[in-house]
Amino acid sequence: MARNITPKEEDYSQWYLDVIKIAELADYAPVRGCMVIRPWGYAIWESIQSQLDARFKETGHANAYFPLLIPASFLEKEAEHVEGFSPECAVVTHAGGEELEEPFVIRPTSETVIGYMYSRWVQSWRDLPILINQWCNVMRWEKRPRLFLRTSEFLWQEGHTAHATKEEAIDETLKMLEVYRSFMEEVLALPVVTGEKSEGERFPGALNTYTCEAMMSDKRALQVGTSHFLGQNFSKAFDISFQNKDGNMDYAWTTSWGTSTRLIGAVIMTHSDDDGLVLPPRLAPVKAVLIPISTDERKLEDTLLPKARELANRLEAALGPRSVIVDSQFHLRPGDRFFYHLQRGIPLRLELGEREWDRCVLRAVRRDTAQKEEISWDAVDSAVPRILEEMQRALYERALAFREANTYHAGSFDEFKGLLEEKGGFIKAYFAGGVAEERAIKEATTATVRCLPLNDNSKGRCFYTKKDGGRLAIFAKAY
Structure with a gap:
């Protein structure tokens, strides 16, 4: 944190x-x-x-x-x-x-x-x-x-x-x-x-x-x-x-x-999380940052930095122009450099230290899970896009699971109020009211009709007016 x-x-x-x-x-x-x-x-x-x-x-x-x-x-x-x-x-x-x-x-x-x-x-x-x-x-x-x-x-x-x-x-x-x-x-x-x-x-x-x-x-x-x-x-x-x-x-x-x-x-x-911004890879202007690390200034400047730039150029051919950057903030400690990019939400951190140099690999760290993986230099062109797509999919699935876990059904106004107070989230209910009823519900609970879902044509008894023939509606407190 x-x-x-x-x-x-x-x-x-x-x-x-x-x-x-x-x-x-x-x-x-x-x-x-x-x-x-x-x-x-x-x-x-x-x-x-x-x-x-x-x-x-x-x-x-x-x-x-x-x-x-x-x-x-x-x-x-x-x-x-x-x-x-x-x-x-x-x-x-x-x-x-x-x-x-x-x-x-x-x-x-x-x-x-x-x-x-x-x-x-x-x-x-x-x-x-x-x-x-x-x-x-x-x-x-x-x-x-x-x-x-x-x-x-x-x-x-x-x-x-x-x-x-x-x-x-x-x-x-x-x-x-x-x-x-x-x-x-x-x-x-x-x-x-x-x-x-x-x-x-x-x-x-x-x-x-x-x-x-x-x-x-x-x-x-x-x-x-x-x-x-x-x-x-x-x-x-x-x-x-x-x-x-x-x-x-x-x-x-x-x-x-x-x-x-x-x-x-x-x-x-x-x-995003308590460490800062999290960006989906397909949205992120910069998808990966290469960070050369060494206490040997000569090796850093003459060996690691040129290699990092070479790998970044290769990655940009796969990911697009200006989608990869090389961090040369050598006046900062490695941990501070890591944290800077983490808080800005860059999806993937690629570390190139002396150990990685000796084994011809990069250490990849995902922003969303902090999961680590070693990638050989020869495989960066295919491995990095794969990791980014996995991250993209995982972020969507996590958000979808959160929405589904926090979506409820209400059959009466009392149940509706109880769910709003205790659970929050989206509440599905059949609704047959008009503007006056919407206003009354909002005044009583601050929740509004967010929409009548397009993919559901079912009808039922209105949770508020008790009339039959209500359309399924999603209610929630909203920004």
């Missing part, structure tokens, strides 16, 4: 902040609620960005960029949208030393301004579909900020598409939900439940919202990505109208979908 990190069991919130600080991921900015993402944290975001971006482009989407400032009148065109976002908006009222005729909102999300632009670009069914994504920052004035999880300004991507038919738009919404699910599970080793949001948790202005919900290591839920079927609401508000194949005028069917730097917080809280 690291002395510079508060143990999870002692104070989970402080543990989380300590991991971020020690791993040098982010720091607080001088503007309340905002953060500075430090180079190692930003490298993780770039890894997320590049891998997600490739998946978006494989599904036919192109990147574009839209303005930071949105006319305040745009938000007022869609009633649910303005009601949902108004409390979080930051508004610009002065510029160039003068009061503006119309205030501008710093974008909390971009459906309105993109809807306006689409109305200028779409005249015929031949102009559809439009499949656009943008990588940008947004601002939602946060009263209770927490690094990566909830900050007033954060980085994200937001996809916005327009289609000629309802069926195409629904297919797009669910397709992008699956893109998120596969990325989160395959790259982040983050097991997620995909489902539809309840009426009370739906995105403002959407007909349907679909979500990826993950369980953190304190058994709370975290929404890590959403995909929205907007129907024709924003098309009618901004007149995205077109002549269809039959020659009649129609409104486009639109979608939006997004995920953010919150994913970094999810990775921290899912995989």
